Amino acid sequence: MTYLIExxxxxxxxxxxxxxxxxxxxxxxxxxxxxxxxxxxxAMIVAYVAWTIASHVSGNxxxxxGGAILFACVFGLAIERLVIRPMIGEPIFSTIMVTIGxxxxxxxxxxxxxxxxxxxxxxxxxxxxxxxxxxxxxxxQLGVIALLLVAIAGFYAFFRWSRFGVAMxxxxxxxxxxxxxxxxxxxxQAVAWAASCVIAGIAGVMFAIIHELSPTxxxxxLKAFPATILGGLDSVLGSxxxxxxxxxxxxLAGGYVSPGLKEVSGFIVIVVILxxxxxxxxxxxxxxxx
Amino acid sequence: xxxxxxxxxxxxxxxxxxxxxxxxxxxxxxxxLIVVPFYLNPFYLSLLTIVAITAIGALxxxxxxxxxxxxxxxxxxxxxxxxxxxxxxxSIWKLDPLVGLLLAGLVPAIASIIVGIPSLRLTGxxxxxxxxxxxxxxxxxxxxxxxxxxxxRGIFVTxxxxxxxxxxxxxxxxxxxxxxxxxxxxxxxxxxxxxxGRALVAIRDNDIAARVxxxxxxxxxxxxxxxxxxxxxxxxxxxxxxLSYVTVEGFPFLLSIEALAILIVGGIGTALGAVLxxxxxxxxxxxxxxxxxxxxxxxARMLSTGAHELKSMLYGVVIILFLRFQPHxxxxxxxxxxxxxxxxPLRF
Numbered sequence: 001m002t003y004l005i006e007x008x009x010x011x012x013x014x015x016x017x018x019x020x021x022x023x024x025x026x027x028x029x030x031x032x033x034x035x036x037x038x039x040x041x042x043a044m045i046v047a048y049v050a051w052t053i054a055s056h057v058s059g060n061x062x063x064x065x066g067g068a069i070l071f072a073c074v075f076g077l078a079i080e081r082l083v084i085r086p087m088i089g090e091p092i093f094s095t096i097m098v099t100i101g102x103x104x105x106x107x108x109x110x111x112x113x114x115x116x117x118x119x120x121x122x123x124x125x126x127x128x129x130x131x132x133x134x135x136x137x138x139x140x141q142l143g144v145i146a147l148l149l150v151a152i153a154g155f156y157a158f159f160r161w162s163r164f165g166v167a168m169x170x171x172x173x174x175x176x177x178x179x180x181x182x183x184x185x186x187x188x189q190a191v192a193w194a195a196s197c198v199i200a201g202i203a204g205v206m207f208a209i210i211h212e213l214s215p216t217x218x219x220x221x222l223k224a225f226p227a228t229i230l231g232g233l234d235s236v237l238g239s240x241x242x243x244x245x246x247x248x249x250x251x252l253a254g255g256y257v258s259p260g261l262k263e264v265s266g267f268i269v270i271v272v273i274l275x276x277x278x279x280x281x282x283x284x285x286x287x288x289x290x
Numbered sequence: 291x292x293x294x295x296x297x298x299x300x301x302x303x304x305x306x307x308x309x310x311x312x313x314x315x316x317x318x319x320x321x322x323l324i325v326v327p328f329y330l331n332p333f334y335l336s337l338l339t340i341v342a343i344t345a346i347g348a349l350x351x352x353x354x355x356x357x358x359x360x361x362x363x364x365x366x367x368x369x370x371x372x373x374x375x376x377x378x379x380x381s382i383w384k385l386d387p388l389v390g391l392l393l394a395g396l397v398p399a400i401a402s403i404i405v406g407i408p409s410l411r412l413t414g415x416x417x418x419x420x421x422x423x424x425x426x427x428x429x430x431x432x433x434x435x436x437x438x439x440x441x442x443r444g445i446f447v448t449x450x451x452x453x454x455x456x457x458x459x460x461x462x463x464x465x466x467x468x469x470x471x472x473x474x475x476x477x478x479x480x481x482x483x484x485x486x487g488r489a490l491v492a493i494r495d496n497d498i499a500a501r502v503x504x505x506x507x508x509x510x511x512x513x514x515x516x517x518x519x520x521x522x523x524x525x526x527x528x529x530x531x532x533l534s535y536v537t538v539e540g541f542p543f544l545l546s547i548e549a550l551a552i553l554i555v556g557g558i559g560t561a562l563g564a565v566l567x568x569x570x571x572x573x574x575x576x577x578x579x580x581x582x583x584x585x586x587x588x589x590a591r592m593l594s595t596g597a598h599e600l601k602s603m604l605y606g607v608v609i610i611l612f613l614r615f616q617p618h619x620x621x622x623x624x625x626x627x628x629x630x631x632x633x634x635p636l637r638f
Contacts, residue, residue: 035419086614093361094613096418097554101613104547104606108599222426225419264430267423274420275408 006136007255008248013141013210015247016148020203021224022231022239023151024196029233030172031192034084034092037099039200040221041106042079046072046201047208047217048114051121061123068205069198076197080190088186103218110215118214121205140210147206151199152240159236164191172234223250226266229273232283242281304483320472327464335460336532341572342467343528347545348552348564349474350521355550356559357487358514359494364405364421365522365546367428368398370538372523373530374432377445387450391527398523399516401428406515410508425546429538444537447530467528474521478561481517490514494559544602551605555612557619566620574608575601 021039028036036042050068057063083102087095110116128139159165170178171188179185200221207220224243231242246266254262273280297303307313327335347369354360375397380390405424409417432439439445449458457463481487489510492500501507530536548571556567578600616622 083610083614090613090617093359094617096361097550098610098613100547100550101606101609104544104602105610108603108606111599112603222422225422229419258434260430260434264427267426270423271408271420271427274416 003255007251009137010141011248011251012244013137013144013247014251015227015244016144017203017207017220017243018224018227018246019148019240019243020144020151020199020206021220022228022243023155023236024200024203025224025228026231026233026236026239027155027192027196027199029228030236031168032084032189033172034095035099035233036193036196037096038079038103038106038221039196039224040218041103042072042075042197043200043204043207043220044110044215044217045075045106045204046197047121047204047213048110050201050205051119051208051213052114054121054123059123064123065205068201072197072201073194075201076194077190079197080193084193085186085189103221107215107218114215116215118212120212121208123209138210140206144203144206144210147202148240148243151202152237155236155240164188168192223266226270226273228280229270230280232280235280235282238280238282306479306483323468323472324465327461327468330461330464332460335464337572337576339460339464339467339532341568342464342471343525343532344548344552344572345471345565345568346467346474346528347522347525348549348556348568349471349478349561350518350525351549352518352553352559352561352564353478353481353490353521354514354518356553356564357482357490357494358511360409360511360514361418361550362421362518363418363546363550364424364428365549366541366543367421367425367546368402368519368522369526369529369545370428370432370541371398371401372526373536373541374439374445375523376527377447377530377536378438380450381445381447387452390450391452391524394527395520395523398519398526402515402519403512406512409515410511422546425543432538442538444535444540446535448534449531463531467532470524470528474524475561475565478521482561486510486513491559542598544598544605547602547605547609551609554609555619557621560621562624563619563621566624570620571605571608574604578604 021043024039024042025035028034046068049071050064053067054064057067079102083098084095087098129136130139130142159169167178167183168188168191170181170183171185175185178188203220204217207217223246227242227246228239229242230245231238231240233239246269249269250262250265253265302308307316327338330338347365350368351362351365354362372394376390376394379385379393380387385393405421409420433441436442449456449463451457452466455462457466482491489500489505490513492503492505493507493510497507526541530540533540552567552571553564554567555570556563556565575597579597612619618625
């Protein structure tokens with residue numbers, strides 16, 4: 001029983017990280033109809049920047065967090081402005097390929113700018129072991145679950161009540177009409193990229209705090225795919241919940257069936273979901289079928 | 291300006307070439323490809339082999355992604371299946387290499403039906419995601435069924451003897467790969483101008499219109515999947531023979547990206563583009579490292595530690611730059627320069 005609970009809690013905490021990255025996918029997809037294959041790489045870069053700040057400037061949690069968020073924001077805006085915006089009007093295939101190109105470039109940047117050995121990002125928080133009943137968990141694991149819940153609430157409020165959130169939903173549902181009503185689609189796209197990079201960055205930093213920092217961290221992006229497909233690519237909140245489900249499924253499969261299955265369970269889920277319900281649990285958009 | 295040049299029959303329209311000059315150049319190229327391997331040093335010979343093997347894979351992917359318009363990130367999955375089918379049948383079951391090569395095509399083709407059927411209702415990025423998932427699942431299955439595949443230990447493969455001819459030497463193996471690449475090129479060119487090829491392009495351009503015109507989408511999409519993965523499987527088997535050791539690590543996911551980069555750089559949807567793109571992409575890291583070694587020891591040392599990273603970074607940059615500035619790829623450049631040559635001094 002304790003084993004099950006420990007598996008579930010660590011599954012939910014890694015699931016929360018997937019959920020954050022999956023939300024990043026969904027934010028970009030919702031406002032631009034594009035899947036950003038570089039999401040995991042962005043999370044990794046932000047985590048490395050946070051580590052650089054922590055080891056060279058100051059180990060203070062707030063300084064590191066602020067610096068990382070600021071960097072993620074600027075980074076997202078820069079990618080959007082330099083690479084994605086010139087691709088407006090090109091076929092979707094080309095734009096997806098561009099994000100794959102970004103992913104590959106960022107992935108190899110790590111080794112050139114930093115190095116290939118794993119580091120630990122120790123900010124003095126999130127590593128204490130708490131005992132809940134019989135299960136032992138780290139405070140960071142609970143922290144990231146709380147963070148995801150805060151992010152869900154924040155995004156819900158943002159899309160529901162803020163002027164910009166409404167503009168984003170308008171562009172998502174019909175960009176031409178939205179533009180006729182005076183919404184700047186380009187600005188919506190820029191904000192979506194910045195927001196999604198910030199969420200991904202938070203996920204990357206949390207992962208680095210709980211586990212470690214290494215050049216293979218981009219796999220987080222691939223692992224978050226199943227979450228966002230499960231929740232529905234166009235549903236931000238659904239993606240977040242999908243993250244929880246995927247994290248739990250993955251950990252249970254790894255704990256009870258075989259460790260190898262842990263790595264691919266997400267991909268098996270993708271294939272099943274796409275066969276049965278291609279628009280995900282909470283998605284709306286119809287997918288063309290033959 | 292040239293005018294009065296008309297094609298009057300369907301046969302002329304779908305002819306591969308109607309120009310004597312092109313035929314002469316082609317004959318010269320073929321002769322050169324047969325003679326040159328005997329005089330190359332081992333390094334250039336291995337580059338030639340890699341170019342030929344990669345070209346086979348790229349031509350295969352071109353059928354699926356270039357003509358039928360189905361984006362696949364599962365290229366490496368089909369390659370690894372082909373390589374294992376060959377390795378298991380020849381090294382473990384001791385079957386004839388010809389049977390091994392056939393199996394190397396058939397096994398991925400059967401697997402592609404399994405991937406293809408759920409993919410029929412998906413297009414665009416959903417298909418990219420399913421095929422991506424497929425590539426990872428295949429790797430897992432190979433490691434899991436270690437009774438058959440020897441898991442992470444890998445399988446040693448020797449170079450084959452086909453039709454009584456031994457392909458043990460580097461030169462002979464390079465010639466074999468070049469010959470297979472040439473056969474694949476001719477086969478895909480012929481496929482393109484047949485009913486099947488026209489149907490695939492029609493599906494890519496507008497699937498609803500194609501369906502109205504009597505193209506069965508299910509059959510033709512599966513057809514594209516099967517043909518393409520058959521060819522990719524063969525290229526995977528050859529790559530396995532070239533490495534002389536088949537493991538999951540020998541087929542990194544970067545190969546999928548590389549194949550897509552080849553298609554984009556060459557010009558998507560053309561067989562010539564697949565070949566030109568292969569030459570460009572395979573030689574790009576070599577040329578770059580040569581340039582870097584001119585810069586001095588420090589740069590060379592940095593490269594030797596990050597060779598894999600440099601390669602992937604170059605692929606990424608090249609993909610982005612080509613999509614941004616030359617969406618028609620090298621074939622587009624070639625066409626433009628040809629047109630400029632014909633129409634000079636008028637602007638085209």
